[in-house]
Amino acid sequence: MRSQVGIIGAGPAGLLLGRLLHLQGIDTIILERRSGDYVLSRIRAGVLDGASVRALDEAQCDARLKRDGLFHDGFDIVAGNDRFHIDLTRHTGKQVIVYGQTEVTRDLMEARAGDGAPTLYEAEVIAMEDIADGPVRITYEQNGQRGEITCDYVAGCDGFHGIAAKQIPDDIRRTFERVYPFGWLGLFADVAPCSPELIYANHENGFALASMRSAKRSRYYIQCPIDADLNEWSDERVWDELAVRLGPEAAERMQRAPSIEKSIAPLRSFVAEPMRHGRLFLAGDAAHIVPPTGAKGLNLASADALVLSRALTALIKDGDPSLADNYSAERLRHVWKVERFSWWMTSMLHRFHDDDAFGARVQLAELDYLSGSEAAQKSLAENYVGLPF
Known part of the structure; x- marks a missing residue:
């Protein structure tokens, strides 16, 4: 041919x-x-x-x-007990x-x-x-x-x-x-999203993300050890951990259902x-x-x-x-x-070591700065909607 x-x-x-x-x-x-x-x-x-x-x-x-x-x-970011919004459209005019x-x-x-x-x-x-x-x-x-x-x-x-x-x-x-010392455990379920937009969370238990594919199908992720055994992560355990990491507002709106797909990605x-x-x-x-x-x-x-x-x-x-x-x-x-x-x-949203108290405090300080700085939010927004190429 x-x-x-x-x-x-x-x-x-x-x-x-x-x-x-x-x-x-x-x-x-x-x-x-x-x-x-x-x-x-x-x-x-x-x-x-x-x-x-x-x-x-x-x-x-x-x-x-x-x-x-x-x-x-x-989208929203959860850090500790705080939840704040990154307004992409206001900062960039884009979605x-x-x-x-x-x-x-x-x-x-x-x-x-x-x-x-x-x-x-x-x-x-x-x-x-x-x-x-x-x-x-x-x-x-x-x-x-x-x-x-x-x-x-x-x-x-x-x-x-x-x-x-x-x-x-x-x-x-x-x-x-650079290979990261953790993975993402992803869960797919036919439930309405817990938020109209994505939620990124930095929690002492590790990172979490609430996403979606449609108004009736949700995609969730939690940070987990790279060598985690998926058999040890029942749907119930994943839902419980998501409720903790994403914060009380998301937990209250979260609908639970059996997963239609569950996997761990490096x-x-x-x-x-x-x-x-x-x-x-x-x-x-x-x-x-x-x-x-x-x-x-x-x-x-x-x-x-x-x-x-x-x-x-x-x-x-x-x-x-x-x-x-x-x-x-x-x-x-x-x-x-x-x-x-x-x-x-x-680097800002994941926990790298259980005993790295200094690194965890620096992350929270950066997230605190991001929550109150228009300049920092604009920089994030410009990158998130896509840089010129």
């Missing part, structure tokens, strides 16, 4: 890039090692900032987002939208099917050759059979464990990583440099991961896809390499700012 662009990975970054390039008349083939059902079953992010909204608008895949998304003007990554993926998959553009599911890439000069040859395995795709450029959108980033030679590639900060090597470009989790505290993972991937689509369009249609040549440097400038914000939110 032959295509102008081969895309590895059918998550939001790969699907969004494929759609944006299709609208420019550029041929793409997407290879995904998992099944389509598996891709749709993954429970991921739910807060979209300006990058995702803009990208989905340009991809003409935002009809359901506009109809079903929950538009939020801000965020609660709309699950699963729904974003569904919208993009349906658009790609409607375009008639090929996506090969359960197709595992096992080799990539001639990345430096091209044309690139991608060898994959599907249903026990080997196939090959020849393409002019490759977009690696296959995540942290994928093959694409490993094609950059070790003497060129640098990685930066947290890490990660960046790989560069994001381009020869004819290979990286996007999404293949290049960077942020802890979910700042709700930036999907939004960074959307920004990558939007910028990369423009770079490849200029390169393929106009023969202009300038955007492609600057892709890595420009994206990394934005990525590191978002990494900083996500690290800061994580």
Whole structure:
């Protein structure tokens, strides 16, 4: 098979890039090692900032987002016995939208099917050759059979464990990583949210988050040991801990029901440099991961896809390499700012050590300062709704 662009990975970054390039008349083939059902079953992010909204608008895949998304003007922070509001709209004139990554993926998959553009599911890439000069040859395995795709450029959108980033030679590639000493225990339940907007909580027992996917479906998280046994966390125990950490106002409004999904996720900060090597470009989790505290993972991937689509369009249609040549440097400038914000939110709201009384007091002092400082709230709001890129 032959295509102008081969895309590895059918998550939001790969699907969004494929759609944006299709609208420019550029041929793409997407290879995904998992099944389509598996891709749709993954429970991921739910807060979209300006990058995702803009990208989905340009991809003409935002009809359901506009109809079903929950538009939020801000969120609350609980610190000790205090609860205060961060007014995003007042500080920035912008909103965020609660709309699950699963729904974003569904919208993009349906658009790609409607375009008639090929996506090969359960197709595992096992080799990539001639990345430096091209044309690139991608060898994959599907249903026990080997196939090959020849393409002019490759977009690696296959995540942290994928093959694409490993094609950059070790003497060129640098990685930066911070693994956090705790995880998030997430609970999904068909109950109305306990608050009209998100609640982030810093409690002596650890971090908690009250979120939602719709007016009738809630998503909650609590900080837990990274090696916690999920079997020891019954639904009742999780609900009890949420009621304590989120404070009495949330506890009073919290509805309880059996979980429809419950899992523990690790947290890490990660960046790989560069994001381009020869004819290979990286996007999404293949290049960077942020802890979910700042709700930036999907939004960074959307920004990558939007910028990369423009770079490849200029390169393929106009023969202009300038955007492609600057892709890595420009994206990394934005990525590191978002990494900083996500690290800061994580550091401010989580408990790192049970015996770190000094660190806990510093966190409370910072939260106290944030609650009374317009300048600090504006800075948080600017980052939360999405920095320019």
